[in-house]
Every structure is written in structure tokens, then in C-alpha cells.
Amino acid sequence: MKNKIISFPHIGDYCYFVKPFLENLTSLNVKFAPPITKKTIELGSKYSPDTICLPFKYNVGNYIEALEEGANILFQFGGGCRYGNYAPLQKKILKDLNYDFEFYELIKNGKTSFSHIYKTFKSINPEIxxxxxxxxxxxxxxxxxxxxxxxxxxxxxxxxxxxxxxxxxxxxxxxxxxxxxxxxxxxxxxxxxxxxxxxxxxxPKLKIGLIGELYTSMEPFSTFDLEEELKKYDVSIKRYTTVSYLLIYKKIFNKIAKYKVRNYLKYHIGADATYNVYRTLKLKEKGYDGIIHTKPFGCTPEVGVIPILSKISNEKNIPIMFLSFDTETSNTGIKTRVEAFVDMLMMRKEKKSEKK
Ligand code: SF4
Missing domain, CATH: 1.20.1270 (Substrate Binding Domain Of Dnak; Chain:A; Domain 2)
Structure with missing residues (x-):
């Protein structure tokens, strides 16, 4: 294989930090996958199983576009939930499409270790x-x-x-x-x-908390840039899900979150769902005007947590809007729902201040 070129799937702005990390460790050329567009998700959906999670399809779309641009070494960094098991199937799909590439998983079967990461990079760059x-x-x-x-x-x-x-x-x-x-x-x-x-x-006119599934929280394209849309209405946003949260805070707050949600959840229900219950309680405590919960269509942990969040919404009197995204979701539909939610929160806030 000549001219080795590395690429990896997009998720928010993190690609800007992953690129020099891979360059420094491999001494190879690292190229971003082309920016996500409608074509990316169309390609991903075309070659992915129908019922699989949406992030899987985005990743496949990114890989195909990167391979078409000359990449021949692909990385998968995802872990946890079904994400941790994406890699073998993605590799098979791409091999079946006759692409010639090497595929590396930094998180294998949902787990990783220093020795696994070291062996991975050593096999690419023996000098490391x-x-x-x-x-x-x-x-x-x-x-x-x-x-x-x-x-x-x-x-x-x-x-x-x-x-x-x-x-x-x-x-x-x-x-x-x-x-x-x-x-x-x-x-x-x-x-x-x-x-x-x-x-x-x-x-800010309002304070809104964003909770939900990891990919839709961090990749703006997957939610038609929900955060930018909210900013148009002068909304201050709190979003907990970031890579720092996944790497550190999630581990630190694991026990606290479980304890705080004990009245609503007895067991951990997968991915970030338990934390989303915790965050909802926290956002209410902090005086947020409303919450938006995002998830890809069919995301099991987040579908499972919706009745619990609705219960909290009724009991604690905090409005929550649930947004589900799939390949057919329309930008206009989301914009209209966001506008209506913001209007409702504004009216609620005005009424509250009139009563004071
Ligand atoms: S959190 Fe949801 S979208 Fe993400 S891997 Fe799990 S089921 Fe799929």
C-alpha cells in the first residue's frame, strides 16, 4: 500500500485535535473526512443495515467519502453502548464494497487500555x-x-x-x-x-439545557445545528455531553448520579440515559427554563428514559421537548418545533414574572 493516508469519522470540532495527535504518533499524512453533508448520510444509510443506530450510518458515510478521497487507514474511536461494537461491521461493509484499507479500533468491544493503544500505534509506526x-x-x-x-x-x-x-x-x-x-x-x-x-x-432571554444521546449532542449536523438555532432566540445553553465528560466526569459522577436518581431509576439503563435523568434534576435545581432531549431514532437507552423524564417534567414542572432524528427528519420541522418551544417558554416566563 503506497502513500498511507489516515482518516476517521467526524464528531463536532474534535477532529481538529485528533488530526495532530494521529500525525505525531504515526508520522503519516492525516486527512479529515470531507465535511458531513446530506450525501454523507445518504451514502451511510445506503450501505448500513436499516435498523442500525444513526451514528453508525454517519460514520460509514464519513469512511466512504474519506476512502474516495484517497484515505487507506481508518480509525474508529467510538466506545460504549452499541457504538463500541460498530467497528467489525463497518469494516466488513467497507471491505464488501471492495475498498483497500487498514482499520484500527482504539476502543475494542467497548474497552480500551494503554497497552492496546500502544500496540495499535506500534503496528503502524514501529518507531513509536x-x-x-x-x-x-x-x-x-x-x-x-x-x-x-x-x-x-x-x-x-x-x-x-x-x-x-x-x-x-x-x-x-x-x-x-x-x-x-x-x-x-x-x-x-x-x-x-x-x-x-x-x-x-x-x-439571555431563556436558559435551556440540552441533554440526550452522545452523537446528536456533539455532532451539529445530526441535529441541523440545534445550538445555533437556539442562539437565534437569545437562548443561553447548557450542554453536559462533551468528550471531557466522557473521558473524566462520567466516571467521577457515576456514583453520585446513580444516588441522585434513585427515586426514578433503580438500575443503570445504558449509554447516557441515567445521566440524563440526573441532568434533568440538576437543570431544574439550577433554574433552567426548559430542556431539550435529542436522540437518533431507535436509540434504545434514550427511548427507555423518555417516560422517566416526562414524569420528572410533570412532577417538577419543567418543560422538556423530545427531538428524534433520522435520515428522513426535516430541517423545517425541527425549526418549527424549536420556535414553538421557545415561544411557550417565553410566555411561561412572562406569566411567572407577572405573578411576582
Ligand atoms: S446510545 Fe443510542 S445511538 Fe448511541 S450506540 Fe447506543 S443505542 Fe445507538
Whole structure:
């Protein structure tokens, strides 16, 4: 195989940090899969089993488009739930389509370890050492944590000039992504944190929490960019699901979440569903005006949690809108529902303030 080119599926902005991570470890050319479009999901759906989860189809679409652009080494990073078992089937689908490629899973059967990651990279680049891998893992981890931290801030704010704030975000990513020194990474973060705080913002009209399934939470295309849509109505957003949450907070809060939801859930019900119950209670406590729950059509854990969330919504008097996405979902339909939900929350808020 000549000219080895690595690629991997998209999920939000994280690709910007994964690319230098893979480049530094493999010394090979790493190319983004083409940006997700309608064609991506059409391709993914065409070659995936009908009833399989939507993220699987997006990934297959990304892989096909990347292979068509010359990629011949593919990575799968997904883990947990059915996501952790995507890789063997995706590999078979692509091999059946006669593509010539190598396929690597960093998370195998839902689990990973340092030795598995090391062996994976060693088989691609025999020069790699354990200390180099540790260094790169630490660097990518810190970059993602800092990126997520500023994104939490950005989601909450309603900038007077949204486009300027968006440009600032990409400047931050561009400055951060290829840094190879922890002190420079931290310096970049502090410089941009200052810049973010200087952005002129207005008071949000509403506060909405976003909960739900992992992929629809983190990949904007899969929800027709729900966060941007909400920002048009001056909504401050709180979203818990990020890569930092998956890597650290989920593990730390596991026991706390289980304890806090004990009145509603006796057992863990898979993926992020238990946490979504916990988050709903937390958002209510924090005075959020409403919650939007997103999931791909047929996502078992999130379908299972809907009756529990509806119960909390009635008991605690916090409105929750449930949005389900599949390949047929229309952008206009989602926009209309978001607009109606925001209107309802505004009226509710006005009535509440009149009573005071
Ligand atoms: S969380 Fe839902 S969409 Fe994601 S892998 Fe599990 S069932 Fe599929």
C-alpha cells in the first residue's frame, strides 16, 4: 500500500485535535473526512443495515467519502453502548464494497487500555515509544479539556456579534491544535479565555439545557445545528455531553448520579440515559427554563428514559421537548418545533414574572 493516508469519522470540532495527535504518533499524512453533508448520510444509510443506530450510518458515510478521497487507514474511536461494537461491521461493509484499507479500533468491544493503544500505534509506526505515546495522550487530553471548557462558556453567552465570536473560537482552535508544549497550551488557553470574556454579550432571554444521546449532542449536523438555532432566540445553553465528560466526569459522577436518581431509576439503563435523568434534576435545581432531549431514532437507552423524564417534567414542572432524528427528519420541522418551544417558554416566563 503506497502513500498511507489516515482518516476517521467526524464528531463536532474534535477532529481538529485528533488530526495532530494521529500525525505525531504515526508520522503519516492525516486527512479529515470531507465535511458531513446530506450525501454523507445518504451514502451511510445506503450501505448500513436499516435498523442500525444513526451514528453508525454517519460514520460509514464519513469512511466512504474519506476512502474516495484517497484515505487507506481508518480509525474508529467510538466506545460504549452499541457504538463500541460498530467497528467489525463497518469494516466488513467497507471491505464488501471492495475498498483497500487498514482499520484500527482504539476502543475494542467497548474497552480500551494503554497497552492496546500502544500496540495499535506500534503496528503502524514501529518507531513509536511508550513515552511518546504518553506525551501525545496527555497533550490531546489537555487540549480537549481546555477547548470544552471555553465552549461551555461560549454556549452560555449571547454575543452581540455572533459571527465574530465564532471566528474567535476557530482562532482559538487553530492556535491550540498543534501546540506541543503544555505551557504553550495553557498560555494559549488563558489568552483566549481573556478574549472570550471581552466579547460584548447581551442578557439571555431563556436558559435551556440540552441533554440526550452522545452523537446528536456533539455532532451539529445530526441535529441541523440545534445550538445555533437556539442562539437565534437569545437562548443561553447548557450542554453536559462533551468528550471531557466522557473521558473524566462520567466516571467521577457515576456514583453520585446513580444516588441522585434513585427515586426514578433503580438500575443503570445504558449509554447516557441515567445521566440524563440526573441532568434533568440538576437543570431544574439550577433554574433552567426548559430542556431539550435529542436522540437518533431507535436509540434504545434514550427511548427507555423518555417516560422517566416526562414524569420528572410533570412532577417538577419543567418543560422538556423530545427531538428524534433520522435520515428522513426535516430541517423545517425541527425549526418549527424549536420556535414553538421557545415561544411557550417565553410566555411561561412572562406569566411567572407577572405573578411576582
Ligand atoms: S446510545 Fe443510542 S445511538 Fe448511541 S450506540 Fe447506543 S443505542 Fe445507538
Amino acid at each position: 515509544t511508550k513515552s511518546k505515546l504518553i506525551k501525545e495522550l496527555i497533550l490531546v487530553f489537555i487540549k480537549i479539556m481546555l477547548y470544552d471548557h471555553l465552549e461551555h462558556y461560549r454556549r452560555k453567552k449571547i454575543p452581540i456579534e455572533p459571527e465574530k465570536f465564532k471566528k474567535l473560537k476557530y482562532k482559538f482552535i487553530n492556535n491550540l491544535k498543534s501546540q506541543k508544549n503544555i505551557f504553550r497550551i495553557l498560555k494559549t488557553y488563558f489568552i483566549y479565555r481573556k478574549k472570550y470574556k471581552k466579547v460584548r454579550c447581551k442578557k
